[in-house]
Amino acid sequence: MFRNVAELVELAVSQDKKISEIMIEQEVTVTGRSKEEVMALMDRNLTVMEEAVERGINGVTSHSGLTGGDAVLLQKYIEKGNFLTGETILDAVSKAVATNEVNAAMGTICATPTAGSAGVVPGTLFAVKKKLNPTREQMISFLFTAGAFGFVVANNASISGAAGGCQAEVGSAAGMAAAAIVEMAGGTPQQCAEAMAITLKNMLGLVCDPVAGLVEVPCVKRNAMGAANAMVAADMALAGITSRIPCDEVIDAMYRIGQSMPTALKETAQGGLAATPTGRKLEAKIFGMPLQEK
Amino acid sequence: MKYRSVFDIIGPVMIGPSSSHTAGAARIGRVARSLFGREPKWANISLYGSFAQTYKGHGTDVAMIGGLLDFDTDDQRIIHAINIAKEHGMKITFIEEDAITDHPNTARVIIGDHDGELELVGVSIGGGKIEITELNGFELKLSGNHPAILVVHNDRFGAIASVANALAKYEINIGHMEVARKEVGKMALMTIEVDQNIDDQLIEELEQLPNILKVTKIVD
Numbered sequence: 001m002f003r004n005v006a007e008l009v010e011l012a013v014s015q016d017k018k019i020s021e022i023m024i025e026q027e028v029t030v031t032g033r034s035k036e037e038v039m040a041l042m043d044r045n046l047t048v049m050e051e052a053v054e055r056g057i058n059g060v061t062s063h064s065g066l067t068g069g070d071a072v073l074l075q076k077y078i079e080k081g082n083f084l085t086g087e088t089i090l091d092a093v094s095k096a097v098a099t100n101e102v103n104a105a106m107g108t109i110c111a112t113p114t115a116g117s118a119g120v121v122p123g124t125l126f127a128v129k130k131k132l133n134p135t136r137e138q139m140i141s142f143l144f145t146a147g148a149f150g151f152v153v154a155n156n157a158s159i160s161g162a163a164g165g166c167q168a169e170v171g172s173a174a175g176m177a178a179a180a181i182v183e184m185a186g187g188t189p190q191q192c193a194e195a196m197a198i199t200l201k202n203m204l205g206l207v208c209d210p211v212a213g214l215v216e217v218p219c220v221k222r223n224a225m226g227a228a229n230a231m232v233a234a235d236m237a238l239a240g241i242t243s244r245i246p247c248d249e250v251i252d253a254m255y256r257i258g259q260s261m262p263t264a265l266k267e268t269a270q271g272g273l274a275a276t277p278t279g280r281k282l283e284a285k286i287f288g289m290p291l292q293e294k
Numbered sequence: 295m296k297y298r299s300v301f302d303i304i305g306p307v308m309i310g311p312s313s314s315h316t317a318g319a320a321r322i323g324r325v326a327r328s329l330f331g332r333e334p335k336w337a338n339i340s341l342y343g344s345f346a347q348t349y350k351g352h353g354t355d356v357a358m359i360g361g362l363l364d365f366d367t368d369d370q371r372i373i374h375a376i377n378i379a380k381e382h383g384m385k386i387t388f389i390e391e392d393a394i395t396d397h398p399n400t401a402r403v404i405i406g407d408h409d410g411e412l413e414l415v416g417v418s419i420g421g422g423k424i425e426i427t428e429l430n431g432f433e434l435k436l437s438g439n440h441p442a443i444l445v446v447h448n449d450r451f452g453a454i455a456s457v458a459n460a461l462a463k464y465e466i467n468i469g470h471m472e473v474a475r476k477e478v479g480k481m482a483l484m485t486i487e488v489d490q491n492i493d494d495q496l497i498e499e500l501e502q503l504p505n506i507l508k509v510t511k512i513v514d
Contacts, residue, residue, distance in 0.1 A: 001295070003295070023300055026300075027299060027300050027301075030298050030299060031299055032489070038300075041301060042300075042301075042304065044307070045301075045304055045305055045307060048307045102310065103310030103311050104310060104311050105310065106309055106310050106311060106353065106373050107309070107310055108307065108308070108309060108310075108368055108370070109307070109308065109310055110304065110305055110306070110307050110308075111304075111305060111306055111307075111308060111313040111317065111421055111422050112303070112304050112305075113303045113304070113313075113420075113421045114312070114313040114314065114420065114421050114422075115308060115310050115311055115312050115313040115316065115317065115422075116311070116312055116313070118310075118313075121304075143304050144300060144304075146303075146304065147300035147301075147303045147304040148300070150303035150304070151297055151300060151302075151303050154296070154297040154302065154303060154420065154421065155295045155296060155297050158420055159303070159420045159421045160314050160399070160419065160420025160421065161314075162314060162343065162344035162398040162399050162420075163397070163398060163419075163420060168420075176303075210348070210351070212351050213347060213348025213349075213350065213351030213352060214311065214351040214352070215310065215311035215312050215351075215352065216311070263343075263398070266344065266398065267344045267347075267348060267398070268343075268344050268347040268348065268398075269347055269348050269351070270347065286351075287350065
């Protein structure tokens with residue numbers, strides 16, 4: 001069983017395999033399930049992701065009314081063709097937003113690695129799909145590659161906002177997505193690790209400060225930027241850019257930053273954006289309580 | 295390593311909005327229900343840390359009750375779980391605790407009916423994954439990674455050996471095992487994580503053994 005990114009890359013390189021293949025083989029060994037069963041389980045998760053994106057880009061609103069409809073706005077904007085960045089990156093952002101809007105509306109999603117960060121991996125996957133035309137099996141492989149990197153983060157640091165802040169949730173998700181994009185685009189296992197490192201470095205220190213404790217503001221837009229970050233980092237890694245700090249050390253830094261982060265900024269709705277005047281007003285309105293109680 | 299499967303990372307399929315506060319909470323409730331063996335008539339749930347601060351926004355309360363109603367993380371009925379529980383006549387109390395716990399997402403669940411009660415402490419460690427750290431006053435470490443058997447027994451010689459022998463007869467391999475007791479010679483709890491699925495017949499056989507009081511299985 002690989003314990004860190006260096007071992008994961010070494011396993012892939014020495015056996016001339018992809019990261020996704022190493023992850024599938026490990027899953028078969030650990031769980032005793034057949035490869036077909038493991039692939040079928042991931043296929044089901046992929047279907048859930050597809051359905052959530054589809055629902056989100058057609059418009060959904062959360063119970064609180066705080067989020068919803070932004071994925072639609074962005075899709076319409078892309079259609080007009082006057083965008084400043086690029087179609088693939090905006091499509092990824094829109095589909096990441098779509099998934100998180102569905103999540104906020106208590107819809108069905110697949111946690112990747114968590115529900116609050118569930119937009120980034122499918123958002124980038126379905127946007128890159130348009131560009132690279134992968135087979136269904138390659139799309140399933142994308143999720144195994146993302147899962148392999150998430151597995152390392154979960155076991156060496158944290159994937160929970162309450163334990164490590166948003167850097168542990170959207171940061172991990174974005175790193176996982178960047179690595180998976182690189183593999184799908186034909187990059188090497190080492191380039192996957194570079195993409196993960198570059199992404200996560202730019203998410204370090206990100207706090208978890210949800211307004212009213214809801215997975216809505218700023219979570220939906222953090223997924224949007226997580227997706228954008230992953231896309232750019234993937235392109236950087238594919239261009240041959242490397243991270244001066246190795247991926248495992250970046251993950252370790254993320255863990256330590258999470259530990260030293262104050263509790264008020266770790267999913268307690270006590271600090272950051274949650275504690276702004278507007279954040280407090282929204283909270284009081286949603287829960288129908290006097291403002292001074294908080 | 296706390297996470298063993300790729301589906302701990304890519305998964306679970308669940309009702310939003312939070313894997314730790316919604317899916318994890320549902321799983322803690324469902325384990326409590328499974329160990330209790332039936333739907334409870336009342337539930338007192340104490341929430342600590344981030345659970346206590348943000349449970350309303352995350353639907354932790356509805357998810358926890360959904361778990362007590364035996365709903366899985368992707369069951370749409372979770373959204374209406376509190377109303378469903380009330381229709382069933384379940385009396386529910388949530389308590390926001392101030393105490394600092396080892397992990398920020400911790401819940402103490404006490405459920406019961408006129409025939410008995412059960413108390414457990416569950417921790418939602420992230421991404422929907424949970425651990426059970428206490429059951430009826432016994433400390434334990436149940437990862438939920440494998441099928442498990444919980445055996446309440448009298449703290450007497452031979453009890454552990456007889457359970458192990460029965461497992462061997464059914465060709466079930468023990469991956470992890472621990473025994474906890476509150477006082478010497480009184481009641482004790484065996485927590486056994488196994489590699490194979492557990493047959494109901496084995497559970498019945500275990501319950502027939504001397505000094506074995508109650509056997510519950512938790513399936514992966």
